[in-house]
Amino acid sequence: MTGRSISYVEVTPEEYHAELLAEGCPEETASALNLLFAGMRTGHLAEPADGVRRVLGRDALDFDSYAVRAAAAGAWS
Known part of the structure; x- marks a missing residue:
């Protein structure tokens, strides 16, 4: 990726x-x-906790989705 x-x-x-x-x-x-x-x-x-849902109102991203988004945004450029 x-x-x-x-x-x-x-x-x-x-x-x-x-x-x-x-x-x-x-x-x-x-x-x-x-x-x-x-x-x-x-x-x-x-065990995952529900902190992201409670704070952001949505489920947390899985790592693959996070990595794809971060790479597309230039995080490791």
């Missing part, structure tokens, strides 16, 4: 924490982000 290659490289929580610190992220923030992502990895945040 974008004409660019994207690759996914999984890192451990410890590697992620170290990378955040190396980029200048404060310790408290790096630890908080690791806790957030730990919840995601275990599936605790997998």
Whole structure:
């Protein structure tokens, strides 16, 4: 869709924490982000919520639709 290659490289929580610190992220923030992502990895945040519907009055877009719209608008140009 974008004409660019994207690759996914999984890192451990410890590697992620170290990378955040190396980029200048404060310790408290790096630890908080690791806790957030730990919840995601275990599936605790997998159920969609209705926040978009409540705020915008419409359903959220699926990622494919979002990516197509963002690319068409030049988001990655």
